[in-house]
């Protein structure tokens with residue numbers, strides 16, 4: 688009788704103990720356009736993100752995680768040159784909840800999402816920290832010193848549909864690029880091509896039969912084109928927009944003029960009423 692009661696008691700004690708998930712890895716990739724924080728674990732993480740103003744902070748609560756593994760995972764990961772994260776603290780908020788506080792350098796627009804395990808990666812909780820105003824790639828170029836000749840400019844743009852986080856591909860990109868550089872041809876002039884994805888923001892452009900918006904198609908094509916141009920040692924490509932926002936036509940041309948572009952390519956994906964029609968249309972400015 689007594690033995691039975693004791694058994695039940697110890698069973699319920701065991702069940703009440705929170706199973707805390709150990710963090711596999713934490714990665715932080717700072718970049719001018721956004722900083723990506725990835726928390727990798729064997730099981731999906733219960734989380735909550737809170738944005739606080741004055742001063743700007745992001746609070747990430749992780750439920751039922753092993754506190755030391757979070758603390759060790761974040762230790763020394765924030766770079767002082769990170770454009771968005773100033774400081775990072777990890778604390779025990781309440782039983783079963785580990786709180787990560789990110790002190791921010793500027794106002795941000797965070798995005799949080801999860802990625803299912805793939806290949807060697809486990810469950811990933813991804814926090815992307817974007818600036819409130821999307822970075823103007825052309826303005827950033829003008830503020831930077833001229834790139835060295837013979838060096839590929841910019842980084843390759845990944846497709847948005849890619850499941851792999853962009854940030855995780857960065858180290859490999861760098862490696863293959865720096866390995867390629869010394870063998871590259873000698874270049875004495877850099878050709879600048881401005882790639883202009885048509886439409887954007889409140890101007891969706893044409894609409895496909897299944898509801899595809901032209902503004903999204905043009906951006907995807909423009910990013911692909913840019914990555915193709917950027918691997919050429921004597922070329923660099925710049926996008927007039929690298930996000931879903933509208934730039935008036937004069938603004939697009941002005942951007943091309945400011946960087947003294949050799950070529951301005953505006954991308955459109957027009958819809959047509961007859962589905963059997965194939966091909967592309969080219970518009971050229973005629974001065975006659």
Ligand SMILES: [Zn+2]
Nearest residue numbers: 885892955956
């Ligand atoms: Zn169009």
